[in-house]
Structure formats: C-alpha cells, structure tokens
Amino acid sequence: MDAEPKNTGGKAEPWGDITPDAARRLVSAAVHAFAERGYHATTTRDIASRAGMSPAALYIHYKTKEELLYQISKVGHERALTIVERARDSEGTPAERLADAVRSFVRWHAEHHTTARVVQYELGALAEEHHAEVIAVRKATDGAVRSIIEDGVKAGVFDVADVRGTTVAVLSLCIDVARWFNTAGRSTPDEVGDLYAGLVLRMVGAHGEHQDGRP
Amino acid sequence: MDAEPKNTGGKAEPWGDITPDAARRLVSAAVHAFAERGYHATTTRDIASRAGMSPAALYIHYKTKEELLYQISKVGHERALTIVERARDSEGTPAERLADAVRSFVRWHAEHHTTARVVQYELGALAEEHHAEVIAVRKATDGAVRSIIEDGVKAGVFDVADVRGTTVAVLSLCIDVARWFNTAGRSTPDEVGDLYAGLVLRMVGAHGEHQDGRP
DNA sequence: ACGGAGAGTGAGCAAGCGCTTAGGCCCCGT
DNA sequence: ACGGGGCCTAAGCGCTTGCTCACTCTCCGT
Numbered sequence: 001m002d003a004e005p006k007n008t009g010g011k012a013e014p015w016g017d018i019t020p021d022a023a024r025r026l027v028s029a030a031v032h033a034f035a036e037r038g039y040h041a042t043t044t045r046d047i048a049s050r051a052g053m054s055p056a057a058l059y060i061h062y063k064t065k066e067e068l069l070y071q072i073s074k075v076g077h078e079r080a081l082t083i084v085e086r087a088r089d090s091e092g093t094p095a096e097r098l099a100d101a102v103r104s105f106v107r108w109h110a111e112h113h114t115t116a117r118v119v120q121y122e123l124g125a126l127a128e129e130h131h132a133e134v135i136a137v138r139k140a141t142d143g144a145v146r147s148i149i150e151d152g153v154k155a156g157v158f159d160v161a162d163v164r165g166t167t168v169a170v171l172s173l174c175i176d177v178a179r180w181f182n183t184a185g186r187s188t189p190d191e192v193g194d195l196y197a198g199l200v201l202r203m204v205g206a207h208g209e210h211q212d213g214r215p
Numbered sequence: 216m217d218a219e220p221k222n223t224g225g226k227a228e229p230w231g232d233i234t235p236d237a238a239r240r241l242v243s244a245a246v247h248a249f250a251e252r253g254y255h256a257t258t259t260r261d262i263a264s265r266a267g268m269s270p271a272a273l274y275i276h277y278k279t280k281e282e283l284l285y286q287i288s289k290v291g292h293e294r295a296l297t298i299v300e301r302a303r304d305s306e307g308t309p310a311e312r313l314a315d316a317v318r319s320f321v322r323w324h325a326e327h328h329t330t331a332r333v334v335q336y337e338l339g340a341l342a343e344e345h346h347a348e349v350i351a352v353r354k355a356t357d358g359a360v361r362s363i364i365e366d367g368v369k370a371g372v373f374d375v376a377d378v379r380g381t382t383v384a385v386l387s388l389c390i391d392v393a394r395w396f397n398t399a400g401r402s403t404p405d406e407v408g409d410l411y412a413g414l415v416l417r418m419v420g421a422h423g424e425h426q427d428g429r430p
Numbered sequence: 431a432c433g434g435a436g437a438g439t440g441a442g443c444a445a446g447c448g449c450t451t452a453g454g455c456c457c458c459g460t
Numbered sequence: 461a462c463g464g465g466g467c468c469t470a471a472g473c474g475c476t477t478g479c480t481c482a483c484t485c486t487c488c489g490t
Binding site for chain 3: 258260261273280
C-alpha cells in the first residue's frame with residue numbers, strides 16, 4: 001500500500017532502525033524506564049542494567065542521559081507530526097481527514113503508549129535548546145490539525161465558534177490517551193481511535209455525513 | 216450565596232487555611248516547585264528557600280518530602296471531587312448538570328493550574344499507600360461524571376454508545392487543561408470552561424436544548 | 431601477524447541528595 | 461522568675477547520582 005517500506009506507525013517498537021544494536025537496546029530501556037518512573041527518577045544505572053550492560057557503556061553511545069531523552073522526544077514528536085500531516089494532505093472531505101487524523105493519532109498514542117508517555121509528558125526535562133526544537137514540532141502538529149478544522153469551517157461543513165480553542169481541545173483528547181491507556185485495559189487502540197474520531201466530529205459539529213467521517 | 220463561608224473553589228490559593236503560617240508557606244512553595252520542575256527534580260532545599268527558611272525547617276512541619284506531595288495531592292483531589300459531586304447532585308436536566316460539572320471542573324483546573332498540574336501529573340511519585348488512596352478519589356470522580364452521563368442516556372436526552380469510554384474522554388479533556396493552561400495565555404478560565412462545556416454536550420449528543428446546557 | 435578502532439568493563443570521583451542532630455531563641459502558663 | 465514547648469538554624473552524615481578513567485577484549489584490514 002505504501003511505496004516506502006520504512007515503518008512509521010506500525011505495531012513494532014519505533015526504534016527498530018537504530019544501530020548499533022546496543023544503542024537500540026539503550027533507547028528502548030530508557031523509554032520503558034522514563035515511562036514508568038519519569039526522567040528524573042530514572043538513573044543511568046537503571047537504564048544500563050535494563051539494556052544488559054554496565055553503567056559506563058551508556059556513555060559510549062550517548063553523551064548524556066538528557067541526550068537519550070532528546071532522541072526519544074525528537075523522533076517521537078516527528079512520528080506524531082507525520083501522522084497528522086499525512087491525514088491533512090490526504091484526499092477527502094474535511095470530516096474524513098479530521099476523523100483520519102484523530103483515529104491514527106490516537107491509535108499511535110495507544111499502541112505506543114510507553115513511548116508516547118515519554119514524548120508527551122517528559123519534554124519539560126529537556127535542555128533549553130532541545131526543548132525549543134521539540135516545541136516547534138508541537139506547534140506544527142497543532143497547525144496541521146487546525147488547518148483541517150479551518151477547511152471544514154470554510155467549506156461550511158463544520159460549526160466551530162473558536163477554532164483555536166477547539167484545536168487545543170482535540171489535541172488534548174488525543175494526547176491524554178498516552179496517560180491513561182493500558183494494554184491490559186478494556187479497549188484496543190483501534191476501538192479508542194474509532195470512538196475518539198466520532199467524538200471529535202461531534203465536537204466540530206460535522207454534518208452531512210455519518211459519525212465515522214465516511215459519507 | 217453559600218451558607219458555608221469556607222472557600223472550596225474560589226480564586227485564592229487553596230491553601231489559605233493551613234496553620235501554622237510556615238507550614239502554609241511550605242506547601243505553597245512545594246506546589247510551585249513541583250509544578251515547575253516536577254517532584255523528583257525538586258529538592259527540599261529548593262522548597263525551603265522558596266518558603267524563606269532553612270532546609271531543616273521543612274522537617275518540623277512535614278516528615279518527608281513525599282508527605283508534602285501527599286498533602287497537596289490529597290487535598291487537590293478532594294477539591295476536584297467535591298466540584299463534580301456538587302454538579303451531579305444539583306437540580307436540573309442531565310445536560311445542565313453535565314455542563315455545570317465540566318464548566319466548574321475546567322475552571323478549577325485553569326484557575327489553579329499550578330496546583331492542578333501537581334495533582335494530576337505528579338501522583339506517580341506518591342508512596343504506594345498514598346497512591347492507592349488518591350486513586351480511590353479519582354475513581355469516585357470518574358463515577359460521578361459517568362453517573363451524570365448515564366442519567367442523560369436513560370432519560371433519552373444523550374446519545375452515547377460507549378458510556379465508559381466517553382466518560383474517560385470527557386475527563387481527559389478537563390484534566391489536560393492543567394497541562395497547557397497558562398495565565399498569560401489567550402483565554403480566561405471562564406472562557407475555557409464555557410467552551411469545554413459546549414464541546415462536551417456535543418460529545419454526548421445532547422439534544423433538546425441550547426449548547427450551553429440551558430433550555 | 432598485528433596494530434588500531436570499536437565496544438565494553440570495574441572502580442571510583444565530585445557533587446548533590448534527603449534527612450538528622452545539637453543547640454539556640456522566643457513566648458507563655460504558672 | 462523560670463521551665464518547657466514550639467519553631468528555627470548551622471553543620472553535617474550517609475548515600476546516590478551523573479559521569480569519567482584506565483584498561484581489556486574482539487574483530488578486521490593490510
């Protein structure tokens with residue numbers, strides 16, 4: 001279905017393409033540790049031992065603990081942005097594109113809830129320069145969602161009084177999935193994605209189509 | 216308007232009634248520090264110096280740093296629960312009560328966004344026993360919102376396929392306000408509360424009344 | 431055969447952490 | 461007048477933290 005074989009939203013861990021192997025294990029270990037305890041409560045010894053190596057080995061592949069977080073945060077934010085941009089640029093009515101954006105964005109946050117939790121809730125621990133970089137990606141994500149909503153308003157198929165505020169609300173809804181979603185829980189990523197796509201279409205007052213965004 | 220003079224949702228800091236004065240200053244300092252940097256990145260020296268005292272003085276009023284977080288988390292969660300319970304138990308249609316709950320819940324999270332950020336996002340740092348206690352309050356909050364939605368569904372004025380999932384979504388929306396709200400930002404707590412009440416009424420498919428929950 | 435790069439280790443340093451101790455000041459009931 | 465509790469500080473203890481250092485092992489091109 002896709003000309004590019006590179007995986008940007010599949011079920012596997014988003015770190016499959018990192019080399020050497022030890023570096024990949026370190027990132028994966030860091031993601032799990034950061035997600036469980038938070039960045040500041042995680043020690044470099046903890047990360048190293050999860051990756052099956054000595055504390056010193058971490059510094060062969062990454063200069064600092066913060067650089068590990070930066071890698072995770074940067075790649076994660078870019079993946080998330082790609083997802084909404086793909087929906088924004090796809091063909092279809094604004095409702096279809098908005099539903100698609102929400103559905104895949106939510107699904108990503110649910111499937112990769114460990115990574116997503118770090119990406120969405122640990123960015124405050126980044127160094128100032130890295131933080132600014134990541135904030136720029138977040139603004140782009142916000143802009144992508146907003147432009148879909150604006151398209152719907154202009155086309156007269158959405159009824160939104162406060163586009164900016166509603167965009168924030170839509171993103172809130174999606175992002176917060178990373179906080180509460182749990183693999184052992186009641187619903188699957190697909191189910192949550194479908195539910196949320198429907199809720200968002202209602203929020204923007206979409207009319208002239210079914211709730212799932214398909215006319 | 217209220218027989219009870221005690222403030223449970225006003226604009227002042229929610230810590231006005233703590234005595235002695237030094238203990239109140241410590242809690243307030245801890246709230247600001249935890250909100251800015253997170254629990255684990257905050258040092259007891261930082262809290263003490265913000266409160267204008269020596270590091271050792273903290274331990275006269277609180278046994279540990281974690282106990283400070285526990286006080287903040289417990290009181291904050293109880294305040295939040297009180298707000299939605301009041302809306303649940305008030306008179307009015309389900310739509311009015313749901314709009315009321317969301318409006319005041321969101322307003323609280325926006326007005327007290329510093330406190331709310333600690334309450335909503337730092338509870339993972341609590342000791343196991345305290346954590347369990349706080350989780351129980353959160354479940355009660357979820358139950359209160361869900362019961363309003365269930366009332367609306369039973370009365371035939373809400374159109375909700377997945378009550379549990381929709382409740383989670385509504386709470387997500389409200390809670391996430393604490394993450395992004397900023398006093399210097401574009402909108403006031405009142406504006407966000409009104410906007411979000413309207414969005415939630417749409418999410419539950421409320422009909423037979425205006426969007427603001429008033430028939 | 432072998433030198434050098436890459437990848438890893440055990441030991442440990444300086445700094446900072448949560449928290450304790452010993453002691454001092456001030457106010458108040460008797 | 462004065463003993464005692466409440467409140468506070470300076471100093472510092474024991475420990476953990478992020479990170480470094482000196483060194484070893486393995487692999488590969490020449």
